[in-house]
Each structure stands twice: as structure tokens, then as C-alpha cells.
Amino acid sequence: MQRKSLFPIAYVVAIFFSMCSKMAPGGSNKASNYDSTGISVLTQHNNNYRTGWNNNEYKLKVSNVNSQTFGKLFTLTVDDQVYSQPLVVANLSISGGIHNTVFIATVSNSVYAFDGSNGSLYWHKNYTVSGMRPPKNTDMTGACGGQYEDFTGNIGIVGTPVIDSTKGIMYFVARSTNEYQYVQYLHAISIVSGNEIPGSPVEIQATNPGTGDGSVNNVLTYDPQKSNQRAALTLSNGIVYITNSSHCDWGPYHGWILGYNATTLKQQIVFNTTPNDGDGGIWQSGGGMAVDDQGNLYTGTGNGDGNVPPTDGKDFGESALKLTPSGNTLTVSSYFTPFNYPALDYNDLDFGSFGSFLIPNTSLFFTGGKDGNLYLLNKDNMGGFNSAGNNVYDNVFINNSNAQYHCLPSYYHGTSVEYIYIWSENDYLRAIPFDRSSMKLNAANQVLGVANGPAGGNGANISVSSNGSIDSTAIIWATYADQSCDAGHQSCPGILRAFKASDPSYLIWDSNTNPANNLGTYAKFNAPTIANGYVYVPTFSNQVVVYGLKQ
Numbered sequence: 001m002q003r004k005s006l007f008p009i010a011y012v013v014a015i016f017f018s019m020c021s022k023m024a025p026g027g028s029n030k031a032s033n034y035d036s037t038g039i040s041v042l043t044q045h046n047n048n049y050r051t052g053w054n055n056n057e058y059k060l061k062v063s064n065v066n067s068q069t070f071g072k073l074f075t076l077t078v079d080d081q082v083y084s085q086p087l088v089v090a091n092l093s094i095s096g097g098i099h100n101t102v103f104i105a106t107v108s109n110s111v112y113a114f115d116g117s118n119g120s121l122y123w124h125k126n127y128t129v130s131g132m133r134p135p136k137n138t139d140m141t142g143a144c145g146g147q148y149e150d151f152t153g154n155i156g157i158v159g160t161p162v163i164d165s166t167k168g169i170m171y172f173v174a175r176s177t178n179e180y181q182y183v184q185y186l187h188a189i190s191i192v193s194g195n196e197i198p199g200s201p202v203e204i205q206a207t208n209p210g211t212g213d214g215s216v217n218n219v220l221t222y223d224p225q226k227s228n229q230r231a232a233l234t235l236s237n238g239i240v241y242i243t244n245s246s247h248c249d250w251g252p253y254h255g256w257i258l259g260y261n262a263t264t265l266k267q268q269i270v271f272n273t274t275p276n277d278g279d280g281g282i283w284q285s286g287g288g289m290a291v292d293d294q295g296n297l298y299t300g301t302g303n304g305d306g307n308v309p310p311t312d313g314k315d316f317g318e319s320a321l322k323l324t325p326s327g328n329t330l331t332v333s334s335y336f337t338p339f340n341y342p343a344l345d346y347n348d349l350d351f352g353s354f355g356s357f358l359i360p361n362t363s364l365f366f367t368g369g370k371d372g373n374l375y376l377l378n379k380d381n382m383g384g385f386n387s388a389g390n391n392v393y394d395n396v397f398i399n400n401s402n403a404q405y406h407c408l409p410s411y412y413h414g415t416s417v418e419y420i421y422i423w424s425e426n427d428y429l430r431a432i433p434f435d436r437s438s439m440k441l442n443a444a445n446q447v448l449g450v451a452n453g454p455a456g457g458n459g460a461n462i463s464v465s466s467n468g469s470i471d472s473t474a475i476i477w478a479t480y481a482d483q484s485c486d487a488g489h490q491s492c493p494g495i496l497r498a499f500k501a502s503d504p505s506y507l508i509w510d511s512n513t514n515p516a517n518n519l520g521t522y523a524k525f526n527a528p529t530i531a532n533g534y535v536y537v538p539t540f541s542n543q544v545v546v547y548g549l550k551q
Contacts, residue, residue, distance in 0.1 A: 039531050041088040044160040044232030048291035050357040052410030052527060057465035059533030061473035064549060065498050065509050071550055072517045074119045075543040080108035082523055082538035084160040088116055088531040094192050095122045100532055104544055109134050109156035109174040111194060116534060125194040127187055132176035139177060143248035149489040150248055160232035168192060171240045173229045182225035186260055199265045206258055210275025214252030220272060226253050232288030237295045238262050245281025255280035255301050257330060271330040273316050279303035280317035285406050286525035287355030297323040300352025300367050304345050310337040310385045318344050318351040320367050320382055336382035339389050355408040366420060370404040373397050376441060394440040402426040407459025408527045412501045414471040421476055423460035428453055431504040449504050451497060456486025458524050464501055465530040474501035477530060479537055481522040491540050494522030519545055
């Protein structure tokens with residue numbers, strides 16, 4: 001059913017023009033002179049392909065992103081750390097006018113709506129359950145032997161929300177506890193006021209048949225304390241999808257995909273990645289599931305007990321999955337599991353450890369794991385499992401034993417180049433060409449960046465902006481922690497750097513060269529948002545820093 005609109009005609013008209021201006025799911029390669037005030041970023045990494053590429057950026061380009069004309073403009077102050085990517089709704093009818101509005105969620109379960117061009121606050125609400133508080137890292141008593149440092153404080157809203165601009169609704173998961181009980185709720189709120197829509201919030205609960213770890217009477221039950229809702233939410237064909245992993249492999253746990261009707265908020269889909277095994281969490285360094293034009297979902301799972309081979313048709317730890325929705329079910333219509341998955345699990349070299357995406361205008365899914373293997377999979381025939389060796393479309397191995405891939409890669413298709421960008425810890429920025437003639441990765445001709453990269457256990461998070469395929473406008477934006485600090489288990493000073501996308505060895509701007517451009521504390525697994533001439537960078541300094549062209 002379609003919910004009757006609650007918003008004024010001006011808002012509907014504004015949204016119509018905003019929607020008309022947005023890129024296609026994977027991003028068009030054509031330049032445009034459309035006014036940049038109409039560009040929205042409604043989901044993690046810009047689109048449901050998860051490419052991280054905004055190809056409708058008309059103000060920022062290589063020639064004007066420099067130390068004289070570009071820098072820190074203002075900050076958006078919030079009440080806690082920001083683990084989720086800021087989202088932007090353009091031309092929103094709010095506070096008596098039409099504004100480009102930035103939405104920020106924090107680990108204290110707060111959501112803010114700011115003017116994206118001057119920082120004015122429109123509204124702020126907190127969604128912690130009354131009488132409770134957000135969980136903390138110290139509540140995860142069994143994670144990492146009781147020394148859980150993947151979070152440094154509150155664990156409220158962590159996964160990036162998703163916005164339905166046609167209905168004016170934001171969806172997100174908030175967590176609460178009173179130290180005896182842990183709960184997670186799916187919220188659906190008006191982006192104009194922050195008020196809950198009818199039926200919201202709904203408590204997240206689920207069961208699934210299975211004999212795997214933690215089962216009772218052949219039933220698995222969703223655990224709201226151990227289940228870590230880290231990956232971004234996905235909205236596709238009227239269903240909001242929530243995915244889960246765990247806190248520091250605190251077992252027993254499983255990967256869950258839960259689908260809720262976006263209008264009624266009724267739970268419609270329950271899928272467990274390892275019902276007769278264990279683990280199989282979905283986190284992808286905070287990246288969301290990818291969605292193709294037919295509505296199929298794509299993701300990677302990390303870990304798996306290794307007791308049950310994926311050939312049983314039910315258990316898919318350490319795997320890439322193509323999932324086809326049909327009514328109230330998700331079906332694994334294709335999958336890939338590396339031949340050495342027991343060794344990957346034993347050595348904590350998870351598959352599915354970094355953000356994955358669909359390459360536009362192909363049938364290919366880009367993914368990989370901590371061990372340095374990068375894969376191009378035919379999304380319709382991923383390769384399955386063969387204990388004698390991998391049967392995949394393409395495989396590139398990055399031979400660096402100090403690099404484990406915890407990062408968010410991105411993509412750009414320009415006039416002269418087509419690159420996949422990835423930047424692991426203890427490595428350089430790598431631009432790997434995608435060859436359209438062979439439809440494979442050309443690792444022999446990859447380009448390396450020149451700037452010192454991140455260290456420790458956390459790579460860089462990359463987004464790309466451009467005006468269509470015009471290379472002179474194409475910029476790589478990368479955030480990461482200062483080299484002296486391990487952001488995997490500490491709060492570290494952050495860096496924002498910009499590179500020429502057509503030649504990533506060319507550094508065009510660096511936040512560290514001028515103290516006035518200081519970023520603050522790095523927000524791990526959280527990519528910058530580029531829209532309408534502004535770069536919104538989340539931090540753990542209780543703020544989002546806004547960069548842009550100086551007046």
C-alpha cells in the first residue's frame with residue numbers, strides 16, 4: 001500500500017526535480033550542466049551499486065581544490081562520535097524554506113538535520129528507549145576476552161541510515177540497554193521533523209530454524225547484545241534490509257539479513273547465513289549490500305566455523321552471495337566461497353572484510369578479503385565452491401603481508417581511464433584499471449599513490465566526485481588515521497586528502513598542510529560525502545567537518 005503523502009506540494013515538487021537530477025544506480029558517465037543544488041546522497045556510498053562515486057558534482061574540480069581556494073568552512077557539532085556516513089537531501093522543504101539538508105546520526109542514538117551550506121540546525125532528536133541508555137563497548141563483556149576496543153564508548157546508531165526521499169522518511173537502527181536487557185529498534189522518521197511515522201519504532205527480533213551455534217531445540221534466536229548492526233541499511237523495492245555481524249567474533253553468533261516492509265514496518269524477510277554452522281557475519285567495513293537493477297542483493301560474509309562446507313546449500317561463512325528476494329524469502333541464487341576458507345577462518349583472514357560493489361554496465365561484482373585477494377565475480381555465476389581451487393571470473397592478489405583489507409574502496413569511469421581504488425592499511429593507494437576490452441582488472445598497470453598511507457589495523461575510506469566523465473573534474477577523496485596511530489583500536493588524529501582521479505599519484509590537497517583545515521579525530525569505516533560543492537567528513541570529535549570553496 002502507498003502511504004498518503006504528509007508533505008506539502010512544494011516539497012513534492014522539490015523532490016521530483018531532485019530525483020530527476022540524481023544519477024542512475026551505478027552512475028552515468030555523461031557530463032551535465034544541471035544546477036548542482038539538486039544532488040542528494042540518500043544511502044551509503046552514494047547509490048545501491050555502492051560505487052562511492054558522485055558523478056554529478058559541478059563545483060569541485062582539480063583546478064580549484066587547492067590550498068588557496070579550498071579548505072575547512074565550518075563544523076556541524078553533535079553529541080557523540082559519528083560512525084555512519086552523513087546523508088544529504090537536496091531541495092528539501094524544511095523550516096519555512098527549500099534547503100539542501102545534511103542528516104547526521106551518532107552513537108548516542110541522536111539524529112540531527114542541518115543546513116548543508118551554512119550549518120544551521122533544523123532539528124535534533126534522541127531515540128534511546130526511555131529509561132535506558134546506549135550500550136557501551138564495556139557492556140560487550142565477552143568480546144575480545146573482555147578487552148573490547150573496536151568501539152571506544154557508546155554503541156547506539158552505527159550502521160549508516162537510508163532515506164526514501166519520495167516519502168520523506170529516514171530508516172535507521174538504534175540500540176538501548178538498562179544493563180539487564182538489550183534491545184534494538186528499527187526507526188522510520190520524517191526527515192522534516194524527526195518524528196516517528198505510524199508504526200515506528202519496531203523492535204528487532206528474529207528466529208530461524210537451525211542446528212548451528214547457540215541453537216535451542218533446533219531454533220536460532222537473534223541476540224540484540226551480540227549482534228552488531230555495523231553495515232549500512234539498504235532500501236530496495238519497498239523493503240528495508242538490516243544486516244548484522246558480531247562484536248569481535250563474540251560467539252555464538254550468526255550473520256542475519258532482516259527485511260522490513262518500508263511502509264508498514266512489518267518484518268517480511270528473515271535470512272541466516274549459517275543456520276547449521278556458526279559466524280558468517282556481514283559488516284564489509286561498514287559498507288551496505290549492493291543491489292542490481294533487477295533487485296538482487298550482493299554481499300560478503302566473514303568467518304565461518306569451517307565445520308560445514310557451503311555445498312550443503314544453507315551455510316555460507318567466508319562467502320560472496322547473490323540473494324534473490326521473492327515474497328517473504330531470500331534465495332541464494334549464486335555464491336562464491338574460496339577453496340581455502342577453513343584456513344581463512346582459522347587465521348582470521350575474513351572474506352567480506354571491505355566494502356564491495358557492482359561495476360556499472362557490467363555483470364561483475366567486486367569484492368575480496370583480508371588476505372589481499374581481490375575478486376571480480378560474474379554476479380550470475382559467482383563460481384561456487386571447489387576444494388581444489390577457485391573458479392572465478394578474475395582474481396588479483398596484492399602481495400603485502402602487512403596489509404589486511406579493512407577499508408572502503410571506490411570506482412570512477414572517466415574519458416581516458418576506468419579505475420577501482422583501494423587503500424589498505426600499511427600500503428599505498430592503489431588505482432587498478434578495469435579493462436573494458438577484456439572486462440578484467442589490469443593489475444600490471446595499476447597506479448600507486450605517493451602519500452604515506454594509514455598504519456595499524458584500519459585502511460582508508462574513499463569516495464570519488466566528478467562532473468560526469470570529465471577527468472579534469474574527477475577527484476579521489478580519502479580519509480584515514482595518522483600514520484602514528486592504530487585506528488582499529490584507538491581514537492586517532494584524522495587526515496583528509498584529495499587526489500587526481502585520472503592520475504592518483506598526483507596529490508592535490510591535504511588537510512594536514514594547514515592547521516586551519518584540521519579534521520579532528522578520524523572516524524573509521526566511514527567515507528566522506530561529497531555533494532553540491534561541499535565535502536562532509538564524519539569524525540569521532542563529536543562533529544562533522546565541512547570543506548568547500550572559500551569565498
